[in-house]
Amino acid sequence: MKSQSFPKPGHDHERCVNSLMVHAETVCRKAGVRLTEQRRRVLEVIGRSHKATGAYDVLEAMEIKGRRTAPITVYRALDFLMSVGLVHRISCLNAFTACHYRHEQSPVQLLICKACGAVGELEEHKVTQAIQTAAAKAGFAIDEPFVEVTGKCAHCCTA
Amino acid sequence: MKSQSFPKPGHDHERCVNSLMVHAETVCRKAGVRLTEQRRRVLEVIGRSHKATGAYDVLEAMEIKGRRTAPITVYRALDFLMSVGLVHRISCLNAFTACHYRHEQSPVQLLICKACGAVGELEEHKVTQAIQTAAAKAGFAIDEPFVEVTGKCAHCCTA
DNA sequence: ATTCGTAACGTTATATTATAACAATTTCAA
């Protein structure tokens, strides 16, 4: 799998999800943390699309026979998944997206298509470096750089 | 006033606020939009510090003799102020900060000090360009790039 | 100066997103 990309419309998404879940197992095993049932379910729901998913959307999708779990359950799973780099938060939308690539933990740039809702993940070191340089000039020590770009993806541009 | 910077601790903040309000008048006059009393009050409150300010903090600060305006009033003013570039939204904090510089409308990078809460504003074209280049490679047409960097400011680093 | 259309604001209600606090359960290792 590529280390960065925008999701192609019509790609084999089932493989995509399978790969995501297998990867998740690997990541958690290596880190010595537990990918529990709840966490797996939350990741599966978010991974079903490349779109931004709200916490309450996840909640709804996890509903079984009218029985829904509490919001806190989803938020706890999300916090865990973000801590291991399997999910990205999209602040400007108050939403989340699964990390479908292998850039675990390193800074990512998110591209958010306003037309189709898809979220692309980039890992451009030049962007990160430019931010690092700019921050350093101001004497600012970076903890985490969040880059979220709204716009129109290639597919929606041509369509 | 510099076009970009991190607020110096101990700077003359009163001048800072005065300058902000004068600038706001100018911007609005030029744009042919109205800096009404409510909008002015909201901007004044936000401009009082270089920190991130929540909408409900503004609400509280605007309270006169126990009488507070409705949240929507603040949000409407914030939407207006953002539309003319006098206020920046800080998505990762669900908060807002006054724009103390003169980079109206062009993309800005926000530096958020986790120690003292101060927010710095940069306008580094290299950052914007790096994002532009990266997005272009992915065929993505940028609408707006949000860059929010958390960390520790120069003053807090040495303190 | 009047009036008329639009922009701004007031008012009430509610939607959406996120967390607190504490009890019960599960897990894994000693």
Added chain:
DNA sequence: TTGAAATTGTTATAATATAACGTTACGAAT
């Protein structure tokens, strides 16, 4: 197997943001 820590359940509530609709203020055109 038992005890500490991690996870989850349960209930309640906090924090952030918007909808809908009526009223007022403003400014341009007559």
